[in-house]
Amino acid sequence: MAMATFPAIRASRRLSGVLRPKSRRAPATRFDRRLGHILDKATEVFCEKGYEGASMRDLSRATGMSLAGLYHYCESKERLLFLIQKHTFTTILEKLKVRLENVSGPEQRIRIFILNHLEYFVSNQPGLKVLSHEDEALKNGWSAEIAGIKREYYRICLGLMGDLRRQRGLDFNPRTAVMSLFGMINWIYTWYNPRVDGDAEALAKQMSNIVLNGIVNGGKPRKKANSSSIQ
Template sequence: MSREVQSTKKPAGRPVRKRRKEIVDAAARVFAERGYHGASTQDIADLLGMRQASLYYYFESKEAALEEVCARGTAGFVEAAEAILKNGSSAEEKLRALLAAHITPLGDRADYMLTFLNERKWLPRESRRRIGRLSRRLEAIFERVIREGMRSGEFRSDLNPRLTALAMLGMMNSVAIWHHRESATLDHIAETLSDLVLKGAVSDG
C-alpha cells in the first residue's frame, strides 16, 4: 500500500475499533497465506468486501498493517503469560499453563502466529525493535518461571533457564505450522507437548 493517505470521508456506521479489528484479522490471514511480498492491500480489501482506499483510514501502509498484526499477535500471548505468572500456583503448574496458553489459541490466532514467525523480518528496523521488545517480555516470563522452579527444587538444577525458555517457545511456535494437518485437538497437542517438556525439566529429587 502506498503511504499516501487518500482524501475521502471517514466511513460511518460500525464502530471504528471493531472495524479495525476485522481489518487486522483479514491482514493476518492474507499475510499468512501469501506472505508479505505476495500480499497486497487489494487482497485485504477483497477479503472484507470493501474498497481498497478505505484501508487508508486504518493503516497508512501495508508495512504498518504488518506491524499491527505482529504486535497484536505477540501482545495477546504476553498478556496471557503475565496473568499466569501472577496466579500463585507452583512453578510446574505455571509452566504447564504457559505452554498450553501458547498453543490452544491457535484455533483462531494461527494467522497471527504464522505472520509473526515468517514475515516480521520484512519490517523496518525500528518496527522490528518494537515487536522484539514484546517477544522478549514473553521469553522473560518463561525464563522467570524456570528459575523459580529451579530454586524451589521442582525443576532440575542444571538447566540453562534462557536456553530452556527459548527451546520451549520454539517448540510451541512450530505448532502453528503443522497442527492443521493433524486430527488431534489443540488441547490434546498442548497436553502432549507439555508432558514431553516437563519430563525433561522436572527434578527427580
C-alpha cells in the same frame, strides 16, 4: 471461527501528526470496528501468502474495499503488519499474566505458560503464524516495539525455568530450554491439524510432559554442567 479478533483496537492513525479527535467516551467507534475488520482479513491474507507475497490489492479483494479505502484506515502495509503483531502478542501476554496470578509452583506455572500459548494458537491460528513467521518483516522503526514485547515474553519464560531449576536443584541451561520450548510451541503452525492432534489442552499436556520430564532429568543420560555456555 468468524469471531472478530480486533474488536476495538485503538489505532491512532496520524493525519498530519495529530491524533484522532477524542470522541469522548466512545469505546468502539465505527472507525475502530472497520479497522478491526480490515486487520482480521489482513491477518488471514498475510498468513496464507506471507507478508511480502501479499499485495494491498489482495487485501482490497479480501475486505471488499477499494485500495484507497484501505489507506483511509491504515497509512501503510507495514503498519497493518505492525498492528496485527502488536495486538496478537499483547493479547497473549495479557492472558498469560492473568493466568499466572492464580498459579504457584514453577512446574504448574510452566504448564500454564504452554497451555496459554497453545490455546491462543488454536483460537487464532493465522494471527500466531503471522507473528511467528513474519518476525523479521518489519523495518527498524516498527520492529522495536514488537521486539520489546517478545523480550518480556521470553524473560517471563526464562524466569519460570530459573525458578524450577532453583527449586529442585537441577542442572540445565535455561536459555536452551526456553528456546527449545519456544521452538516446539511456535513451530506448531507448520503441522497442527485439529482433527488429528486434538485440542490445545491435550497438546499442552504432551508438550509440557516432554519439556518438564526432559529437564528434570528422568535418569539415563547423565547431563554435565553447562556453566560454560552461560554468558
